[in-house]
Amino acid sequence: MVERKIKTIYDVVCPFCGTLCDDLEVDIDIKEDSVIEVRNGCQIGTKKFFSSNPSGHRYLKPRIKTNGEHKEVSWDEAIDAAADILVKAKRPLLYGFSSTECEAQSKGVELAEILGAILDNTASVCHGPSLLAIQDVGAPLSTLGEYKNRADLVIFWGSNPVHAHPRHLGRYSEFVRGYFRKDGRNDRFIIVVDPRNTHTAQIADLFIQVKPNEDYELINAIRAVLRGVELDVKEVSGVSIEKIRELVDMLKLCNFGVIFFGMGLTQTLAHHRNIDAAICLTRELNDHTKFLLEPMRGHYNVTGANQVFTWNTGYAYSIDFSRGYPRYNPGEFSSVDLLIKDEVDSSLIVASDPASNFPAAAVKNLFKHPLISIDPHETPTSAFADVVLPAAFAGIECEGTAYRMDSVPLRLRKVKNAPGECISDKEILEKLIIKVKEKLGE
Amino acid sequence: MAEIKLKLKKKPELPLEADIITPDNLVGKTIAEIKKLAIYHGKEVVKLGDFFDISGKSTDINDTKIIIEGDLSxxxxxxxxxxxxxxxxxGNVGMHVGNQMNGGKITVNGNADDWAGAMLQGGxxxxxxxxxxxVGAAYRGFxxxxxxGTIKVKGKVGNETLAWVNGSKPGNRFPKLICGSAGAFLGIHSHGGIIIVEGDSDRxxxxxxxxxxxxxxGKISRLLPSFKKIGEVNEIELPNGEKITGKYIEYSGDHSVAKNHSKIDKKTGEISNSSNGRLYIAA
Structure with a gap:
């Protein structure tokens, strides 16, 4: 039997989803520098740790595309080629940033400012509408600990945490015992509003099946009933008025309620207006009881990307530096709209895979122009990139800061070394900044 | 009327930001001076003369007419x-045409992109x-x-037209939109705008x-549940005194807004959840 030297690292923060669980235990084979066991994590988070192990998918050296083939080159050559693309571009796009640490994100802002580029993060295809609504009507938010200790009515609207944030229910919202909710699940009433009977809906106390894309009307009706208005209609979005009245009574009678909302609200028709209405509902419910809401952020550090971009530029995403100062307008400077209109002439993608998620028309234009990808492993985006810069996994192979979905910063830990010549996103962007400055003659 | 003519030489590859093209900026300048004015092409600063052929002259701002030819989309x-x-x-024109203008007139003989007349102050x-x-909406967060002022659109307008419009009868401000047909969320968060749709409206x-x-x-694809029917009217009097005749169904709303403060009726003592907003749909 081969003797293995195992090191266990405790209290590791999981760099997968916005829940950012901070109680993982990871066993590392010191000799091979690989992950052999992850405890406490959910299936998805555990898989991410294993995917950092050396495999055919991981890039070990920088690559440049010549004659349609990727060729391994040295770091100097690759950085030079990447800087060349960015300096020559009239309207470069810097996109991604949500799956890397805050230190790298701030370097991204610096690079965008030097280049006069467009800076965007994945919020523009995810919870960007939530941010728009918050800018319009404010937001009554709190940290997750408050919900865990106090909430006795929990609504999941257009979100399915059983699949997307598997440990959210166990750590903060459903099964966990809180200070004032000593009996855990029995002390909480769970409501799920969704067009589909999801697995979250199946473990809820009340499931309200709303017609697809008609959430706005339902929230609107709830607000009117809450105000004491007799409505002319018998049914709204597939829900009867009697059921809406029952629901409103429940909302008013609870001690502490919370709405967790997901992409079911932000990315269906009406987008930010759904959130606008949900925020207004939450605000109006505070006339009767305590009510808060919380966006269920997807990527583990998309909240961090919004925070870092905001404290550096004043805006959370969709930022244009082309006139030397930051300007903000989703729809005009957001990546998907820019790419569909073919308004960018080169792109740098950091820790993201737009080729898998963006509309086909946008991806087509993305591939038409020079493309640089900073990614630890092969993705549809990096496979078509002109320059691939291999990165270390943030939170597994390098340290950093990440923000949980409720904007609480947590320190990511390094559990193993990066394979090959991989370096952290922050170091790659630092190298790029130096090279770009050199080429611009600064 | 003094005219300044601009003709686009070629369609720019990247968006051209020409906020310099207003009577305020061009008046009293010679053609050579106007040609040197800076506009933005991507992150490059270029001259107005690089993209436009310019002719004509003007001396007084209110007597200035700028005519622009070409595909300006x-x-x-x-x-x-x-x-x-x-x-x-x-021709067609790109985003933000006439945004925040407070006087004068802009005529577009073609289609306009998003944010046309955003936050219009007059004109x-x-x-x-x-x-x-x-169209005529508030910028993010405003x-x-x-x-x-007035916006007239012959064809259709997109979503969230006139969002956060803010009129005032005591202040004698009556922001007004007339359009052919409208997209979803027409006049959302309206605080006193006048909107007339000649055709249909979305949800x-x-x-x-x-x-x-x-x-x-025309018709509305989906009426909000929080609007309540008042009755049928034969004539509508708009806040600015204008009148529209024809058979319409009058609705009050939006009743979901808490700002429509509930009042206690002095005669009956009952709480009335009234609303000052009005929606008229052809009967």
């Missing part, structure tokens, strides 16, 4: 913050074609959008409106 911010004079665009914007989303017109009048001469 990639040219943004024409007429930004203009305060007088006239601009005529013969007149006429689009003889279709317009994009957010609580007061279009405050005065949720008048959502969250506190005050304001919306007249739809």
């Amino acid at each position: 990639n040219v943004k911010r024409i007429g930004e913050k203009m305060s007088g004079g006239e601009i005529v665009v013969n 007149e914007l006429e689009i003889n074609g279709d317009a994009g989303h957010y 609580w007061q959008g279009m405050k005065n 949720c017109a008048g959502a969250d409106q506190v005050r304001g009048t919306i007249v739809i001469k």
Whole structure:
């Protein structure tokens, strides 16, 4: 039997989803520098740790595309080629940033400012509408600990945490015992509003099946009933008025309620207006009881990307530096709209895979122009990139800061070394900044 | 009337930001001076003369007419913050045409992109074609959008037209929109705008409106549940005194807005959940 030297690292923060669980235990084979066991994590988070192990998918050296083939080159050559693309571009796009640490994100802002580029993060295809609504009507938010200790009515609207944030229910919202909710699940009433009977809906106390894309009307009706208005209609979005009245009574009678909302609200028709209405509902419910809401952020550090971009530029995403100062307008400077209109002439993608998620028309234009990808492993985006810069996994192979979905910063830990010549996103962007400055003659 | 003529030489590859093209900026300048004015092509600063052939002259702002020819669908911010004079665009125009203008007139003989006449403070914007989303709307995070002036769109307008429009009867400000047909969330968060739709409207017109009048001469695809039918009328009197005749069904709303404060009726002692917003749909 081969003797293995195992090191266990405790209290590791999981760099997968916005829940950012901070109680993982990871066993590392010191000799091979690989992950052999992850405890406490959910299936998805555990898989991410294993995917950092050396495999055919991981890039070990920088690559440049010549004659349609990727060729391994040295770091100097690759950085030079990447800087060349960015300096020559009239309207470069810097996109991604949500799956890397805050230190790298701030370097991204610096690079965008030097280049006069467009800076965007994945919020523009995810919870960007939530941010728009918050800018319009404010937001009554709190940290997750408050919900865990106090909430006795929990609504999941257009979100399915059983699949997307598997440990959210166990750590903060459903099964966990809180200070004032000593009996855990029995002390909480769970409501799920969704067009589909999801697995979250199946473990809820009340499931309200709303017609697809008609959430706005339902929230609107709830607000009117809450105000004491007799409505002319018998049914709204597939829900009867009697059921809406029952629901409103429940909302008013609870001690502490919370709405967790997901992409079911932000990315269906009406987008930010759904959130606008949900925020207004939450605000109006505070006339009767305590009510808060919380966006269920997807990527583990998309909240961090919004925070870092905001404290550096004043805006959370969709930022244009082309006139030397930051300007903000989703729809005009957001990546998907820019790419569909073919308004960018080169792109740098950091820790993201737009080729898998963006509309086909946008991806087509993305591939038409020079493309640089900073990614630890092969993705549809990096496979078509002109320059691939291999990165270390943030939170597994390098340290950093990440923000949980409720904007609480947590320190990511390094559990193993990066394979090959991989370096952290922050170091790659630092190298790029130096090279770009050199080429611009600064 | 003194005229300045601009002709686009070639369609720019990247969006051209030409917020310099307003009577305020061009008046009293020689052609050579106008040609040297800076505009933005991507992150490059270029000269107006690089992209436009320019001729004509002017001395007084209110007597200035700027005529622009060519496909300007990639040219943004024409007429930004203009305060007088006239601009005529013969062709399609890009985003933000006439945004925040407070006087004068812009005529677009073609289609306009998003944010046409955003946060208009006064003046007149006429689009003889279709317009994009957010016509006359407030920019992100602003609580007061279009405050005065008129927007006329012959074709259809997109979603969230006239969001956060802010009119005032005591202040004698009546922001007004007349359009052919409208997208979803027409006049959302309206605080006293006048909107007349000659044709149909998509879902949720008048959502969250506190005050304001919306007249739809066609059909609405989905009426919000928080609007309540009052009855049928034969004549509508708009806040600015104008009248529209014809058979309409009058609705009050939006009743979901908490700002429509509930009042106790002095005679009956009952709480009335009234609303100052009105929506008229053709009977």
